[in-house]
Amino acid sequence: MAQVLMKDLNKKYDEVHAVKDVNLHVRDKEFVVLVGPSGCGKSTTLRMVAGLEEITAGEIAIGDRVVNDLPPKDRDIAMVFQNYALYPHMTVYDNMAFGLKMRKFPKAEIQKRVRDAAEILGIQDLLKRKPRQLSGGQRQRVAVGRAIVRHPQVFLFDEPLSNLDAKLRVQMRVELKRLHDRLETTAIYVTHDQVEAMTLGDRVVVMKDGWIQQVGEPMELYTRPANRFVAGFIGSPAMNFVDVTIQGDGNLTAQGTGLRLGIPPSLAGQLGPYKGQRVTLGVRPEDLRLATGADQAPFVFDAVVDVVEPLGSEILLDVKAGPNSLVARVEPTVRLKVHDAVRLAVNPERLHFFDTTSEKAI
Amino acid sequence: MVIERPWKRWVYFYIPLTLFIIGTLFPFYWMLITAIRPDAELYRSWRAVNNAPFWTLHPTLEHFRDLFEKTTFPYWLWNTFFIAVVSTGISLFCGLLAGYALARLKFPMAGTLGTSIFVTYLVPPTLLFIPLADIIRNFQLGNTPWALILTYPTFLIPFCTWLLMGYFKTIPKELEECARIDGATRFGAMTRIIFPIAVPGILSAGIFAFTLSWNEFIYALVFLSSPERKTVPVGVVSEMIRGDIYFWGQLMAGALLGSIPVALVYSFFVEYYVTGLTGSVKG
Numbered sequence: 084m085a086q087v088l089m090k091d092l093n094k095k096y097d098e099v100h101a102v103k104d105v106n107l108h109v110r111d112k113e114f115v116v117l118v119g120p121s122g123c124g125k126s127t128t129l130r131m132v133a134g135l136e137e138i139t140a141g142e143i144a145i146g147d148r149v150v151n152d153l154p155p156k157d158r159d160i161a162m163v164f165q166n167y168a169l170y171p172h173m174t175v176y177d178n179m180a181f182g183l184k185m186r187k188f189p190k191a192e193i194q195k196r197v198r199d200a201a202e203i204l205g206i207q208d209l210l211k212r213k214p215r216q217l218s219g220g221q222r223q224r225v226a227v228g229r230a231i232v233r234h235p236q237v238f239l240f241d242e243p244l245s246n247l248d249a250k251l252r253v254q255m256r257v258e259l260k261r262l263h264d265r266l267e268t269t270a271i272y273v274t275h276d277q278v279e280a281m282t283l284g285d286r287v288v289v290m291k292d293g294w295i296q297q298v299g300e301p302m303e304l305y306t307r308p309a310n311r312f313v314a315g316f317i318g319s320p321a322m323n324f325v326d327v328t329i330q331g332d333g334n335l336t337a338q339g340t341g342l343r344l345g346i347p348p349s350l351a352g353q354l355g356p357y358k359g360q361r362v363t364l365g366v367r368p369e370d371l372r373l374a375t376g377a378d379q380a381p382f383v384f385d386a387v388v389d390v391v392e393p394l395g396s397e398i399l400l401d402v403k404a405g406p407n408s409l410v411a412r413v414e415p416t417v418r419l420k421v422h423d424a425v426r427l428a429v430n431p432e433r434l435h436f437f438d439t440t441s442e443k444a445i
Numbered sequence: 446m447v448i449e450r451p452w453k454r455w456v457y458f459y460i461p462l463t464l465f466i467i468g469t470l471f472p473f474y475w476m477l478i479t480a481i482r483p484d485a486e487l488y489r490s491w492r493a494v495n496n497a498p499f500w501t502l503h504p505t506l507e508h509f510r511d512l513f514e515k516t517t518f519p520y521w522l523w524n525t526f527f528i529a530v531v532s533t534g535i536s537l538f539c540g541l542l543a544g545y546a547l548a549r550l551k552f553p554m555a556g557t558l559g560t561s562i563f564v565t566y567l568v569p570p571t572l573l574f575i576p577l578a579d580i581i582r583n584f585q586l587g588n589t590p591w592a593l594i595l596t597y598p599t600f601l602i603p604f605c606t607w608l609l610m611g612y613f614k615t616i617p618k619e620l621e622e623c624a625r626i627d628g629a630t631r632f633g634a635m636t637r638i639i640f641p642i643a644v645p646g647i648l649s650a651g652i653f654a655f656t657l658s659w660n661e662f663i664y665a666l667v668f669l670s671s672p673e674r675k676t677v678p679v680g681v682v683s684e685m686i687r688g689d690i691y692f693w694g695q696l697m698a699g700a701l702l703g704s705i706p707v708a709l710v711y712s713f714f715v716e717y718y719v720t721g722l723t724g725s726v727k728g
Contacts, residue, residue, distance in 0.1 A: 135622050155626045162626050168619035172641045185628030233627070 085146050085236035085269045086111050087132060092141035094127050094293075101127045103293040105141070109237075109271060114263050116272045116284035119316070124293040125273045126241055132271060133162050133239050146236055156185075161230035162239040165246055167222045169214035175201075175225050176210040182233045200228045203262070220251045227259070231266060238270040244279065256282060277317050281305070289313050306433075311363060311442040314435055320368050320399060323409040326439065327364045329357045336381065337364050337436075341405010345381025347431040353445050354436060362445065365435035368399065371411035374428035382431050388423045402427065473704075479697040480508055487693050508694035509702075517673040518699055521680040526706070528590050528676060529658040532597035536654050537647065539598065540605025545635055547606065548613035549621070559610065566603035570663050573599065581668055592668035593676070597658045604657070605650045612646030613639065645720040652714055656707050677703035 087109040094102040102124040109115045117125035130136040132143055134155035143150050150158050161182070169178050176197055183193045201207045204224045214222060223243060230238055243259075244252045260283055263270055274280055280287045281301040289296040289304065289312070297309040308314035314322045327337035327344075335346040335354055344364070346354055354362070374383045386402035386409065393415065400411045402425060411427055419425065436445040479487065481504040489496055512518045546552075547559045577596050586592040616639060624634035640647070665679045672684055681699040685692045711718065 133622075133626060135625070154630070155622070156628045156630065158626075160626060162623065164619040164623060166617055166619055168617065168623040170620060170624070170638055170642075181624070182627035185633070229623075229627070 086144075087237055087269060087271065088142075088144040089128070089132070090142040090144075092128065092131065092143065093139045094124070094131060094136060095139045101293055102131070105295055107288060107295065107298065109269060112267045112269055114260075114270045114272065114283060114285045115288060116274060116280040116286075117288045117290060118274055118277055118280035119290035119296075121275060122292075123290040125275075125288075125290050128290075129239055129241055129271060129273045132237070133160060134158050159236045160239055161233050161235040161237075162241065163223075163226045163230050163243045165242040167214070167226045167246070169222055169225055169229075171214050173213075174210065175206065175212050175214070175217070175228075178214070178225055179210075179229045179232050182229065186233075196232045196234075197228075200232045203231070203265070204228050204258075219247050220255065223247060223255060227262070231262070234268075236269065238268055240270065240272040240274075242274055243272075244274070245276075252279075259283060278319065281317065287317075289316060291316075307444070308435065309444055311365070311437040311444075314365050314437070314444070318367055320410045320412070322365045322367050322435070323371075323407075324437075325364045325366075325404075325407045325409070326361055328361050329354055329359065331358075334381075337362075339364065339405070339407060341403075341407060342384040342386075343381075344384060344429060344434070345431065347434070349432065350434065350436065357436075357438075357445065361439050363437040363439050363442075365437060366409070366429055367433065368410045368412040370430040370433045371409065371413075371427050372430075373411075373413055373417060374426040378428040383426055383428045385424065385426050388419050388421055388425055391419060391421060400425070476697045476701050476704075479693055480701050481505060482694065483507065484694060508698040512695050512698050512702075516680075516684055516695070516699075517675075518677075518680065518702075520673045521675050521677045521699075522702070524590060524674060525659055525676040525678075525703070528593045528597070529655050531590075532594045532601060532658045533651055533654040535594070536598045536601035536605050537651050539602045540609050540650060541640070541647065543602070543606040544609030545613055545639065548610045549618075559607075562603045562606055566600055566607070570600065570661075574663055574667050577664070578667055587668060588670050588674055590674070593658075593661070593664055596664050596668070597661060601654045601657060605654055608650045608653070609643065609646055612643055616642055645717040648714050648717040649720075652710055652718055655710060659703075659707055 087107075089105050089107045089109075092102055092105040092107075093100070105124075105128055107115075117128060119125050127136060131138050132145075134150065134153060138151055145158055145160065169175075170181065173181065179197045179200060180193050183196060188196075197210070198207070201210060204227060206221065206224050206228060209217060209221060209225070214225070217225065223246075226243070240259075244255050247255060256279060263283075272279075272283060274283075281304075284301055286298060287301055287304055288298045291312050297304060297313045299307075299309075304313060304317045308317060311324065315324070325339045325342065327339040329346070330336050330338050335351050335358070337344045337346055384404055386404040388400055389403050389408065390401035392399040392401070396415060398413050398415055398417055398419075400413055400417075400419065402409050402411060404427075409427075437443065438445055478499070478501060482501045483503050483505045484507075486501055486503065491498065543562070547555060547562075577599070581587050581592045581596070586595065620638055620642070621631075621634045624638045625631060629637060660678060661676075662678050665676045666683070669675050669679065672680070675683065677699065681696055681703065685696040685699060
């Protein structure tokens with residue numbers, strides 16, 4: 084039993100209000116990822132759970148205990164840091180054994196646990212080395228190993244993959260996921276990388292300016308973003324946004340400068356009250372495609388190719404529709420040049436609309 | 446492409462370096478040659494025939510023998526050593542704790558406190574010895590080693606604190622945080638993780654403190670009076686110059702022996718010393 088409960092959590096430094104009214108229930112064995120741009124309060128939240136930052140207001144409970152006033156060592160957690168934080172004067176073995184030694188485990192038990200963890204992570208051969216003799220990926224593994232030997236109630240990860248190169252990061256990401264499936268320990272993971280957040284998290288918490296923007300399963304964040312920020316943050320390339328005005332009586336249309344799109348009947352109900360007002364239309368690059376003869380009039384628009392970005396498996400087309408810049412993700416077989424005129428079709432069921440002032444999803 | 450011309454290397458590198466080395470090492474050479482030169486040569490006129498001021502053909506150890514047999518030089522050596530070691534120990538202990546606190550703990554006025562500690566280091570001993578002499582007299586410590594053991598930390602602690610504070614700041618905070626999560630208290634994290642990593646810094650602070658107290662002159666001159674209680678720097682100057690007669694041979698022999706321990710300490714720890722002052726820790 085190791086759920087983590089955060090209730091009305093706040094952190095204020097002298098001038099800065101870093102974390103604002105965070106309420107979050109991390110369930111037992113769940114892998115929750117906090118994601119957001121730098122300075123959004125995600126790391127501070129994690130450090131409050133760890134006990135490295137004092138809590139200004141609110142409450143944190145791990146398991147059934149309120150831990151607000153417990154020092155880090157008594158919270159039964161383990162943390163993996165971005166810069167690995169391996170003790171440079173100790174061997175890998177001693178690094179991993181340190182936490183157990185501090186807790187006065189018998190020597191045989193320490194040995195067994197370190198060997199087991201080393202085996203899981205494939206670092207048995209490195210136990211006698213010092214951290215400076217290891218590569219970045221190996222150091223990361225040792226840092227993870229040091230966390231898992233303790234069998235803590237909760238794992239905390241503070242951007243653990245950010246110092247690795249891109250290829251290694253993808254590999255370690257998969258390993259971390261596998262490890263979590265195997266160990267079944269509650270984990271809170273902080274990252275600024277939305278891909279890491281989506282792939283690792285059972286649930287993802289998007290934060291901005293100290294506020295939680297949305298909590299949900301990865302696909303839920305992707306398909307039903309709660310506001311414009313989440314919509315733009317999750318997904319790569321980012322969602323396209325166009326300012327439009329809602330018009331029409333029976334069939335509503337979204338009229339922007341240089342483009343006009345129909346609104347499917349399924350969305351007409353919610354958008355009715357916005358008639359005559361400006362709203363923000365959002366469409367993901369993967370929901371745009373080159374129009375064929377079968378595509379009907381209100382869901383296509385004309386644009387001019389601005390930049391072509393071939394990625395191998397796909398091509399990103401940066402197009403201009405009037406003053407609006409949009410990105411479309413198209414088949415790698417498409418042959419288009421800069422300044423070519425194109426007709427693009429949207430998937431009407433996957434259009435998003437946001438209130439322009441409150442930025443909330445409609 | 447820049448062509449490195451040989452004459453440039455001579456003008457900008459070899460010649461200045463040679464001059465510098467000669468300038469630095471000549472006093473030591475002079476000290477050595479004077480210490481082993483017989484009196485007959487030492488007090489001969491410079492214009493005498495066959496005068497060779499830069500070397501000697503009759504090296505002798507008589508000055509060293511006189512130093513040990515006719516003066517209290519062995520006491521001075523021991524006094525200097527004892528005082529330097531104890532005051533270095535005290536200063537390192539205080540400097541470690543103060544440096545750590547200033548580098549890591551958040552408390553009101555931490556910055557001001559750090560600066561004011563540094564300011565005390567800047568007060569010249571030539572001013573400070575007057576009030577200190579009064580204190581020493583009140584505590585009746587005059588003419589005892591404790592007079593120096595307790596006054597040297599007035600300049601050694603600020604120095605150690607600042608050097609160690611700088612060093613602690615180069616050690617990533619996460620190491621300590623991780624240790625605290627791993628089960629250590631703050632004090633445990635400090636002694637088990639931070640201090641072992643800071644060994645180069647601690648060593649260089651120690652070496653520097655040791656050298657400063659070994660060479661200290663003004664306090665030792667003021668606070669100690671009996672010949673057998675003196676330290677080497679003071680003893681050599683006050684006991685080897687009697688009236689207006691300079692016993693050059695013994696003077697230089699004493700200076701030479703006095704500088705050997707410091708030279709040894711430096712040569713053993715020079716690498717630590719450099720990393721300690723430049724500070725470099727990788728996590």
